[in-house]
Amino acid sequence: MLQPEAVAAMTARRNVRARLVAPRRFELADRPVGRVREGGALVRILGCGVCASSLPLWEGRPWFDYPRPAGEPGHEGWGIVEAVAPDVTELSPGDLVATLGLDALAQYLVCPATECVRLPHRLAGRPFPGEALGCGFNVVRRAGLEPAQRIAVVGGGFLGLLVGAIAHHLGAVVVVASRRAQARQLAEQLGAAATIDSNDPETALARARRLAPKGWDCVIECTGLQAPLDLASELVRERGRLVIAGYHQDGRRQVDMQSWNWRGIDVVNAHERDPARYRQGIQEAARAAAEGWLRPEQLVSHSFPLEEVGAAFELVGRAPDGLTKAVLRMD
Ligand SMILES: [Zn+2]
Missing domain, CATH: 3.40.50.720 (NAD(P)-binding Rossmann-like Domain)
Structure with a gap:
């Protein structure tokens, strides 16, 4: 756990997040990281997958409102825990995690610790779109x-x-x-x-x-x-x-x-809606990657910096031959 001064210094940091302000239009917003509240964690996002299931939101449908909350629809994030609230015991700074929330199109994420799934350290440096x-x-x-x-x-x-x-x-x-x-x-x-x-x-x-x-x-x-x-x-x-x-x-x-x-x-x-199931699936994937028979990098075909989030969604929308998974890299 970090001392309060360290946490304060950390939360004063700037956080660049992507925001879908209108169909097919992302803007980058730069805000302070924000406070880690009770039960929460601060995660430095290393990357986030772009999911084909997010395409309707990107393209626009009558039932969606814009602008969307910043960081959406990034539900395939992974990163490093930088700080946790004093009452959080299941996570520590330095832990590699996959995130379960929707808002990981950002450099940092403040989320409930329960929305983080710990990954083996040996997966560090490799892409891991957990969800x-x-x-x-x-x-x-x-x-x-x-x-x-x-x-x-x-x-x-x-x-x-x-x-x-x-x-x-x-x-x-x-x-x-x-x-x-x-x-x-x-x-x-x-x-x-x-x-x-x-x-x-x-x-x-x-x-x-x-x-x-x-x-x-x-x-x-x-x-x-x-x-x-x-x-x-x-x-x-x-x-x-x-x-x-x-x-x-x-x-x-x-x-x-x-x-x-x-x-x-x-x-x-075969869809799941229970977060406990997501967690279970991610843990099984992490085990498979740590054992070595699953190599996530084989399935990641394209990588973009966060500033090119629009290009990444455009590519996923076109789905050219050779595309398997596009990820945004913030590391
Ligand atoms: Zn997905």
């Missing part, structure tokens, strides 16, 4: 995988590639479908036994049928879009499982209920 990595582990847990099961992952973005890598590590035989050539290549490096080019739905389905005529035990949809959801639905074997991990947030979806029904498939919506 995004934890999400992959939570999805795989909800999928209830068993070793030697045949798994198809539909979507070769960050989540699809991560889920494929975890499933492979757990002993599943993994196939990844993606429209993007570099993503398919990376999926193979991460352990996929085969990949499917999903640019043309009919060709994709034909290749899938050749690979597994009776379908897959478990199909994990990781895109949040209608067409890949259709493909994913088709690939599930009788009594198999369809896991929906994509974030379907732009309206209703249509599903072939007759076919789901006939095949008797289980359908799982």
